[in-house]
Amino acid sequence: MDAIDLNLVDLLRGNARLSYAELARQVGLSAPAVHERVGKLESGGVIRAYRAEVEPETIGLGVTALIGIVEDSGADTDDVLEAFRAMPEIESCYFMAGVESFLLKARVGTIAELEQLIVRLNRTPGVASTRTGIALSTKWENRPQPVAPPTG
Amino acid sequence: MDAIDLNLVDLLRGNARLSYAELARQVGLSAPAVHERVGKLESGGVIRAYRAEVEPETIGLGVTALIGIVEDSGADTDDVLEAFRAMPEIESCYFMAGVESFLLKARVGTIAELEQLIVRLNRTPGVASTRTGIALSTKWENRPQPVAPPTG
DNA sequence: AGGTTGAGGTCGATGGCGTCCACGGACTGT
DNA sequence: ACAGTCCGTGGACGCCATCGACCTCAACCT
Structure with a gap:
């Protein structure tokens, strides 16, 4: 490198x-x-993938939500993760410090679909509670910050 | 389409x-x-960009934080946004419903740099308070969910 | 009905690109 | 000094990107 x-x-x-x-x-x-x-x-695992970045609204994913997850005491974190992974709407999943073990970024087409997702999350074994914030708009996302030393 | x-x-x-x-x-x-x-x-604005997805740790961005921002009453949201945009560490910026107007995803190399970023955020005119959560690990990020109808 | 038009496809040609290979120069350790 | 290793260059060759000409079909107008 x-x-x-x-x-x-x-x-x-x-x-x-x-x-x-x-x-x-x-x-x-x-x-x-x-x-x-x-x-x-x-x-070597530095470059993980090459992805086209798409305007979500144009492909029917107009609703973005950020969801904090509190785990049950004694929940199996790996099982919870597996359940999250099986939900394609969950685009990102961070394991967090703090009361909320996970923060999820989800994209769905409609508020109704978001409701269904939240219900499914709350029903997931090991999940004690969820707290959902809705993104009214995405100002920008995954802007790459330059890391190379300035040339010259 | x-x-x-x-x-x-x-x-x-x-x-x-x-x-x-x-x-x-x-x-x-x-x-x-x-x-x-x-x-x-x-x-037509459907495909916004093509990006290589990189393992952040390998390029010296080992610390990920999610930061909620509460605005001052009477703050100029556009000015606040401009200030955020000028900080390259802020990779994503969502305008949210709720008390916290913004949710930011930031990546830095060290906790010390995160501290400096938070200080700068709190000094930004229009920002009343910040609430920072640290991601202990990124389980996955920007996983694309398929949108095409199944073939056949 | 028939002609016109435009969108969106195929085909063929050509120049540039990806990719493999053989080769060469600079460091390194002995 | 010398051999080995790493990392680069240059050449060759086949595939790909891309352009232009042409085809097809459906919608629409007269």
């Missing part, structure tokens, strides 16, 4: 569809060298 | 680096047809 690798990471976080040739021009190496470096970043 | 478009969106959310030829095979069209469709999805 040298400065060139960080540079490649920044470039690909900005635009995952850049060609190896273009990446090579940007970092001042040849295309095969970049190809090998990116391959190592992928297999 | 027909079923084929939704299919393309799902495919690209799963792997943004798929070639047009591969996409074409998957949806049963020719490569130029797919090229045109994807171009329209991009210029």
